[in-house]
Amino acid sequence: MEWLTWLDAPHAELARQVLQRGTALIFAVAFLSTLLQFPALAGERGLSPAPRFIAAGGLDSLPSLFRIRYSDRLLRTLCLICIAIALALVAGLPQAGPPWLPMLAFLILWAVYLSILPIGQTFWGYGWELLLVEAGFTVAFLGSHEVAPPIPILLLVCWLVFRLELGAGLIKIRGGREWRDLTALAFHHETQPMPGPLSRRAHLLPRWFHKGEVLGNHVAQLGAPWLLFLPQPIASIGAAVIIATQGWLVLTGNFAWLNWLTIALAFAAVDDRVVAWLVPAWDASHDYAPTPAWFQVVVLAVAVLVVALSIPAARNLLSRRQLMNASFNRFRIANAYGAFGTVTKRRDEVIVEGTESEAPDAGWQEYGFRGKPGDPARRPPWLAPHHERLGWQLWFLALGARGPWFPVLLERLLEADPATLRLLAHDPFDGQPPHWIRARTFRYRFATHEERRRTGLTWIREEVGTLVAPIRRRT
Structure with missing residues (x-):
C-alpha cells in the first residue's frame, strides 16, 4: 500500500515521543494513585465498596475486568503490572520494537484503567480520568520507531485537545458572569479545590492582572485550538499558546494530571522543523522503514471509528445545554470536557x-x-x-x-x-x-x-x- 504513504508524518517524531512517553508517565502516576488509595476509598472495606457496587448491577453493560470478580489483591496486582508497562513505555522499550508492541502496551493500560473507573464511583469520577482513558486509546496507534508517525492519529489527538480546550472555554462563556466580566480569577486562586504553594501569591496579584489572566484564558481556550489544524508553523504556535497557559495552571494549582497531560497532548501539533528552527541542535530529519499495510489499515479504521463516535461530542459543543466531562459511549472515547463554568466566590x-x-x-x-x-x-x-x-x-x-x-x-x-x-x-x-x-x-x-x-x-x-x-x- 505505497499509495498510503501520504498518511506518514515524517516531521512529527518529537510529537510522538512526547505523546507516548508523556501519556505513559501519567498512566504510571494514575495507577500508583489507584494502588495507594483505592482499597481505602472503594475497596472491599472502602468508604464506597466496589463489591457492593458491582453486586447492585453497577457494571451492567459496562466493559470491565471486574465484572466476574473483584478483590483488593486483584486490583493491586493489575496496578503493579500496569505501572511496570507504563514505565517501560516511558523508557521507550516497546517503541524500539514493531508497531504492534507499543500499541498492545497502551491498549492494556487503557483496558485496565477503563475497568477501574466505574467501580471507583465518585472517587474516580473526574474529567481527567476520561481524558487519560481517551488519550491512552488514541496514542496506542502512533506506531514505533520503525515507522513514521501516522497523520490520522496526530489529527485525532489534536481533535481531543480541541474538544478539551474549546469545551472548557465554551462552558465558561455560557456559565457564570464572572468569566464574561473578567473577574473570575480574582476568586479562583483562593477558592479552587486544592490550592498549591504559589496560589496565595497569585491570588494577591493586582486585579488588573487577574483580568489579563481571564483574557489570556479565553484566547487559549476559544482561539488557540483552531490553530492546531492549520499549516505549520501556525499549528505549532497554537500548541505553544496552550502549553504556556497550562504551565501557568501547573504553577498556581493542583489539578491532578489534567494540565500535565494536556501539555503532552498539545505536542501533537508541534513540527520537528519548527523545533529545529528554534533549537538548531534538534535533528528534524528521520529515516523510517515503509509502514506495514496492516498498520495503515488499523490506523484508518481507528480514525473512522473515532470520527463516528465524535458526532455526539461535536453536537455537545454547539449545544446551549453543553454537558461537561461526559461520555457518550461505554468505551469512554470521544468524550465531552470542560471545567469551572462558574467560580466559587467563598x-x-x-x-x-x-x-x-x-x-x-x-x-x-x-x-x-x-x-x-x-x-x-x-x-x-x-x-x-x-x-x-x-x-x-x-x-x-x-x-x-x-x-x-x-x-x-x-x-x-x-x-x-x-x-x-x-x-x-x-x-x-x-x-x-x-x-x-x-x-x-x-x-x-x-x-x-x-x-x-x-x-x-x-x-x-x-x-x-x-x-x-x-x-x-x-x-
Missing part, C-alpha cells in the same frame, strides 16, 4: 476533629488531610500530577454535595482504621481511636501580606457552623 472547608476525652467538651484535635486547607499556618503543598481524591471530595462536601461515603469516613476514624489513617497527612492520636468525633465548617481566605507578616499564617479562618455533631465510638 471558600468553606470541612474540619474533622476528634477527642480522647470521655465527655465531648474538651481536648478536640484536628485531623490533617494531605491537600485541603486545615491548619491555617500550613502552606498548601504541591501534589500534581498526583490526584489526592479524598481532599477533592471534601471540597465538594463543603459546597453541599453530601455523599454516603462521609459518615463511613467518620466511622473509620472512630475505629482508627489503619488504611483510612494512611490517607491522612496527620493523625492527632497516633493510631489510637478517639472517644468522640465531629465535623465543623470554617470559612477560609488567604492572609494578606500584612496579616502574613504579623501572624505567620497562610489562611485566615472563622467558624461557620457544625456539619456533624459529636459522635461517640461504639464500645
Whole structure:
C-alpha cells in the first residue's frame, strides 16, 4: 500500500515521543494513585465498596475486568503490572520494537484503567480520568520507531485537545458572569479545590492582572485550538499558546494530571522543523522503514471509528445545554470536557476533629488531610500530577454535595482504621481511636501580606457552623 504513504508524518517524531512517553508517565502516576488509595476509598472495606457496587448491577453493560470478580489483591496486582508497562513505555522499550508492541502496551493500560473507573464511583469520577482513558486509546496507534508517525492519529489527538480546550472555554462563556466580566480569577486562586504553594501569591496579584489572566484564558481556550489544524508553523504556535497557559495552571494549582497531560497532548501539533528552527541542535530529519499495510489499515479504521463516535461530542459543543466531562459511549472515547463554568466566590472547608476525652467538651484535635486547607499556618503543598481524591471530595462536601461515603469516613476514624489513617497527612492520636468525633465548617481566605507578616499564617479562618455533631465510638 505505497499509495498510503501520504498518511506518514515524517516531521512529527518529537510529537510522538512526547505523546507516548508523556501519556505513559501519567498512566504510571494514575495507577500508583489507584494502588495507594483505592482499597481505602472503594475497596472491599472502602468508604464506597466496589463489591457492593458491582453486586447492585453497577457494571451492567459496562466493559470491565471486574465484572466476574473483584478483590483488593486483584486490583493491586493489575496496578503493579500496569505501572511496570507504563514505565517501560516511558523508557521507550516497546517503541524500539514493531508497531504492534507499543500499541498492545497502551491498549492494556487503557483496558485496565477503563475497568477501574466505574467501580471507583465518585472517587474516580473526574474529567481527567476520561481524558487519560481517551488519550491512552488514541496514542496506542502512533506506531514505533520503525515507522513514521501516522497523520490520522496526530489529527485525532489534536481533535481531543480541541474538544478539551474549546469545551472548557465554551462552558465558561455560557456559565457564570464572572468569566464574561473578567473577574473570575480574582476568586479562583483562593477558592479552587486544592490550592498549591504559589496560589496565595497569585491570588494577591493586582486585579488588573487577574483580568489579563481571564483574557489570556479565553484566547487559549476559544482561539488557540483552531490553530492546531492549520499549516505549520501556525499549528505549532497554537500548541505553544496552550502549553504556556497550562504551565501557568501547573504553577498556581493542583489539578491532578489534567494540565500535565494536556501539555503532552498539545505536542501533537508541534513540527520537528519548527523545533529545529528554534533549537538548531534538534535533528528534524528521520529515516523510517515503509509502514506495514496492516498498520495503515488499523490506523484508518481507528480514525473512522473515532470520527463516528465524535458526532455526539461535536453536537455537545454547539449545544446551549453543553454537558461537561461526559461520555457518550461505554468505551469512554470521544468524550465531552470542560471545567469551572462558574467560580466559587467563598471558600468553606470541612474540619474533622476528634477527642480522647470521655465527655465531648474538651481536648478536640484536628485531623490533617494531605491537600485541603486545615491548619491555617500550613502552606498548601504541591501534589500534581498526583490526584489526592479524598481532599477533592471534601471540597465538594463543603459546597453541599453530601455523599454516603462521609459518615463511613467518620466511622473509620472512630475505629482508627489503619488504611483510612494512611490517607491522612496527620493523625492527632497516633493510631489510637478517639472517644468522640465531629465535623465543623470554617470559612477560609488567604492572609494578606500584612496579616502574613504579623501572624505567620497562610489562611485566615472563622467558624461557620457544625456539619456533624459529636459522635461517640461504639464500645
